[in-house]
Amino acid sequence: MTGEAVIETRGLRRVFKTRKETVEAVAGVDLRVFGGEVFGFLGPNGAGKTTTLRMLSTLLQPSGGEATVAGCDLRREPGRVRERIGYVGQKGGSDPQVSGRDELILQGRLYGMSKGESVQRAAELLNVLELEDCADRVGSTYSGGQRRRLDIGIGLMHGPRLLFLDEPTTGLDPQSRARLWDEVRRLRDSGTTIFLTTHYLEEADALCDRLAIIDHGRIVAEGSPDDLKRQVAGDVVTVGVSGGAEEALKLFEGQDFVREASAQADGTVRLYVERGETAMPAILRLLDRESLELKTITLTRPSLDDVFLRQTGRSLREVAA
Amino acid sequence: MKTLRDVWLVFLRYWGIFIRNPAWVVIGVLQPVLYLVLFAPLLKSIAAVPGFPRGGAYNVFVPGLLIQLGMFGAAGVGFSLIAELRAGVVERFRVTPVSRFALLMGRALRDILMLLMQATILIVLSLPFGLNIHFTGVLVVLALIALLGLLMASISYACALWLKSEDSFAPLIFTATLPLLLLSGVLLPLSLAPGWLRNIAAANPLSYAVDAARAVFNDHLGDVSVEKGVLIAGVLAIFAVALAVRSFGRALA
Numbered sequence: 045m046t047g048e049a050v051i052e053t054r055g056l057r058r059v060f061k062t063r064k065e066t067v068e069a070v071a072g073v074d075l076r077v078f079g080g081e082v083f084g085f086l087g088p089n090g091a092g093k094t095t096t097l098r099m100l101s102t103l104l105q106p107s108g109g110e111a112t113v114a115g116c117d118l119r120r121e122p123g124r125v126r127e128r129i130g131y132v133g134q135k136g137g138s139d140p141q142v143s144g145r146d147e148l149i150l151q152g153r154l155y156g157m158s159k160g161e162s163v164q165r166a167a168e169l170l171n172v173l174e175l176e177d178c179a180d181r182v183g184s185t186y187s188g189g190q191r192r193r194l195d196i197g198i199g200l201m202h203g204p205r206l207l208f209l210d211e212p213t214t215g216l217d218p219q220s221r222a223r224l225w226d227e228v229r230r231l232r233d234s235g236t237t238i239f240l241t242t243h244y245l246e247e248a249d250a251l252c253d254r255l256a257i258i259d260h261g262r263i264v265a266e267g268s269p270d271d272l273k274r275q276v277a278g279d280v281v282t283v284g285v286s287g288g289a290e291e292a293l294k295l296f297e298g299q300d301f302v303r304e305a306s307a308q309a310d311g312t313v314r315l316y317v318e319r320g321e322t323a324m325p326a327i328l329r330l331l332d333r334e335s336l337e338l339k340t341i342t343l344t345r346p347s348l349d350d351v352f353l354r355q356t357g358r359s360l361r362e363v364a365a
Numbered sequence: 366m367k368t369l370r371d372v373w374l375v376f377l378r379y380w381g382i383f384i385r386n387p388a389w390v391v392i393g394v395l396q397p398v399l400y401l402v403l404f405a406p407l408l409k410s411i412a413a414v415p416g417f418p419r420g421g422a423y424n425v426f427v428p429g430l431l432i433q434l435g436m437f438g439a440a441g442v443g444f445s446l447i448a449e450l451r452a453g454v455v456e457r458f459r460v461t462p463v464s465r466f467a468l469l470m471g472r473a474l475r476d477i478l479m480l481l482m483q484a485t486i487l488i489v490l491s492l493p494f495g496l497n498i499h500f501t502g503v504l505v506v507l508a509l510i511a512l513l514g515l516l517m518a519s520i521s522y523a524c525a526l527w528l529k530s531e532d533s534f535a536p537l538i539f540t541a542t543l544p545l546l547l548l549s550g551v552l553l554p555l556s557l558a559p560g561w562l563r564n565i566a567a568a569n570p571l572s573y574a575v576d577a578a579r580a581v582f583n584d585h586l587g588d589v590s591v592e593k594g595v596l597i598a599g600v601l602a603i604f605a606v607a608l609a610v611r612s613f614g615r616a617l618a
Contacts, residue, residue, distance in 0.1 A: 101460055123462060131460040135453030141382050153374050154461040156367075182385075198457065 050206050050237045051077035051100060055109035058095050069095040071261035072109065077239055077254075079205075082232050084252030085241040086348065088360060092261040093241035094134065094210055100239070101131040101208050114206050127155070130199035130207040134214065137195050140184035144175055144194045147183070148201055155202035162201075169197040173227070189220030196227065200236075207231065209240040213247060225251050245348045245360060257352055264355035273346045278303060279320030283327060284312040284340035295334055301326055312340065320345065371464040375471020383475055393438050394483040397430045398490060404552075405494065416557045420583040424498075427491045428506065428578030429551035431484050435510035436545065436571055438480045439517035440538050442472070443525030450529055455613075465614040469606065473518045480514040481507055502581045505591065509581075512598040513574055519605035526612040550575050573597045 058070040070092040077083040085093045098104040100113055102122040111118040114128035138147045145166055152162030170179045173193045178186055186194065192212065199207055212228070213221040228251060232238055242248050248255050249269045256266040265272055285292045289307040296305045296315055301323050304316040317323035320343040331338050352360040383389065408422040418425050449455050458468055484507060488498070498506075521538070528534045546552075548562075549571040555563050566572045577594020585591070 103456060103459060126460060126462045129460070131457070133453045133456045135451065135456070137453040137457030139382070139449065139452060139454050141385065142378070146378075146381065150374065150378055151457075151461070154371070154458070154463045156462070195453075 048079045049076045049112075050079050050115075051075060051083075051111070051113050051239065053100070053109060053111040056096065056099060056106055056111055057108035058092075058099055058104065059107040069261055070099070073258070073261075073263055075256060075263070075266075077237065079237050080232065080235060081253040082228060082238045082240065082251055084248045084255035085239070085258060086243070086245070086248040086252075086255050086352075086360075087241075087258035088243055091258045093243075093258055095261075096258070097208055097210050097239065097241055101129060102126055103131075114204075127202075128204060128206065130202070130204035132195050132199040132207070132209050132212065134210040136191060137198055138183045138191065141182055143180050143182050144186070144190075144197075145170065145179040147194065147198055151198045151201040157202065165201060165203075169200060173197050187220075188216055189223060192216060192220065192224060193227065196224075200231075205235070206237045206239065209238060211241055211243070213242070213244070221247075243360070245352075249348055255348075257348075257355060259352075259356045265351055269348060272348065272351045274319070275351070278316050278318050279323070279346075280344045281315045281317055281320055281323055281327060282308070282312050282340070282342045282344070283315065283331075283338065284310075285331065286337040286339055289313050292331075292336060295330060295336070296327075299326070299330070368464045368466055371467030372470045372474070375463070375467045376474045377471075379472050379475040380478070383479065390479060390482055390486075393479070394434075394486050397434050397483075397487050400430055401427070401487070401491060401494065408553075414557070416554075418554050418556055418579060418583075420579070421495065423491060423494050423496045424582045425554060425579060427488070427494075427496050428582045429549070429575050431487060431506060431510060432513065432549070432571065432574045432578050433546065433551045434484055434487060435480055435513035435574075436517050436549075437542055438483060439476050439514040440521050440542055442476050442518050443521035443534055443538070444531060446472075446522055446525040447529065447531055447534060450526070455526075459613070466606075466610050468613045469519065469522060469609045472522065473515050473606075476518045477511045477514040480510055484510050496582075497584075498582055499584075502584070502586060505581050505586065505595075506578050509574055509577060509595055509598060512595065512602050513571075516598060516602040516605045519602065519609040523605070523609040523612045526609075526615075545569060545571050548572060554579075570597050570601055 053073055053075045056070060056073045057068065060067045060069055073096055085096065087093050095104065099106045100111060100118065102118070102125050106119065113125045116124040116128065118125055138144070148166035148169060149162045152165055153159065157165065170176050173196070175190060175193060175197065178190055183191065183194065196209070196212070213224050216224065228238055252269060254266070254268050256263045258264065267275070283292060289311050292313045293305055293307050296302050296313060301317055302315050303318065306314050308314050315323070324341065324343060327341070328338065349360050405422060405426045408426055411417060412422040446455070488496070488503060524537060525534055528537065548566040548569040550566065555566050555572060558566065573590070573594045576590040580588040580590045
């Protein structure tokens with residue numbers, strides 16, 4: 045399964061009609077998600093993330109386009125898609141009046157598991173997700189993090205190879221969020237493909253192997269977080285040497301790994317380079333050869349927000365605020 | 366086979382939720398009991414008025430109360446579904462391969478079972494007041510209540526899925542049920558009504574169920590109104606179920 049396309053869409057569209065106007069929430073999305081990766085869908089609220097995810101998980105009929113999900117045609121075989129995917133919605137999905145264990149057992153049985161299998165699998169998941177202490181209490185007594193882990197457990201009951209997570213960490217405190225990230229990575233390492241949406245830059249950056257940035261229903265960029273950031277401007281290395289910037293600037297300007305170099309007001313030299321991690325050793329060697337004394341060196345990378353800014357002309361932080 | 370299994374699983378879930386809070390059975394039966402104690406005695410004195418059906422005040426009023434219980438006991442079940450929509454429970458079920466028919470029927474069966482428990486309590490409580498009924502009659506009336514419960518619960522769930530908010534669901538249910546109640550002959554028999562009112566009431570399916578229940582309680586099991594009442598309730602229930610199943614299968618925002 046690893047390396048093969050688990051999700052493939054061509055021109056996926058969704059139009060909502062209201063009394064007055066027609067809104068194209070998703071305006072032709074082409075995507076490929078590969079087996080074994082964490083794929084993120086990043087964008088501001090209302091960009092079409094959730095609509096796309098709901099189409100891919102059979103909750104919403106596409107208005108146009110095609111998609112294959114987990115090896116099945118989304119429009120012709122939604123029933124088979126349902127058997128193969130797990131889905132954890134934004135709102136969760138567990139009932140506050142029902143215990144975590146009962147929720148898990150029912151979920152397994154709805155996928156056709158026998159009572160015995162389902163009971164056993166529920167116990168396994170409660171253990172892995174560290175929910176044993178509250179397993180037999182009703183959901184209304186759970187903390188936000190516990191509730192979220194239960195919701196994910198529900199999505200995992202039937203052992204799907206593909207799991208959809210819609211805004212999995214929205215509303216969680218930083219500790220619970222970090223905990224959930226670990227959970228997602230562990231799932232990925234055990235071979236589950238994960239498709240998640242988020243409007244948190246940090247989350248997309250820290251968690252996703254690849255991601256697509258969506259705005260106004262269109263994908264504006266796609267790639268690994270590092271690739272995307274590199275496309276923007278490359279990395280920036282700021283070097284401070286004793287004896288002023290002039291000499292250093294002259295030295296760096298001729299190097300082919302430097303795209304652009306400029307002297308800063310504080311006496312440092314700012315270098316735009318393709319890849320910071322390979323440029324730094326070269327810079328050190330060069331300074332050493334010329335016997336220039338290095339005082340400071342810092343590497344800064346463009347953030348995903350810079351990517352968003354460049355593609356849409358707006359900052360995601362501003363849009364989200 | 367899978368569908369039946371799904372219905373059973375969904376039923377068990379909602380039965381389990383209900384068992385945690387069995388007080389609802391008592392609360393649901395409280396209103397008809399209040400009618401029985403505080404309203405029915407008024408009918409005793411007008412039971413002699415020309416046009417009042419034969420059989421005595423309680424044999425005329427209790428069947429109406431039972432039908433009312435069947436209809437309105439189920440009309441509010443959509444409230445719990447709106448809470449579930451908000452918690453994402455419905456969405457979660459819709460992504461599983463569970464049958465959409467089972468999503469409705471499992472719930473509705475729980476509601477019907479609850480109504481039947483309430484109806485039985487009401488019948489037993491009415492006996493000391495002078496209600497006369499035999500066992501077969503009770504079964505027929507309970508079957509009629511089950512059909513009405515299925516009809517109303519399905520409509521209630523369909524409306525809840527459509528409106529998605531208590532703020533619009535509550536006024537809709539209250540506004541829609543009041544004329545149904547007034548035009549059903551539950552409180553006072555429609556045989557007392559002027560002709561024009563009786564004509565409007567003829568369009569109310571609930572009035573046929575009340576007629577049917579009264580015929581049963583007056584020992585006219587073979588009366589054509591019984592067949593008519595059951596048939597109308599049955600046909601409408603089928604349509605309501607089809608509508609609600611469709612709503613469960615359709616997209617929800």
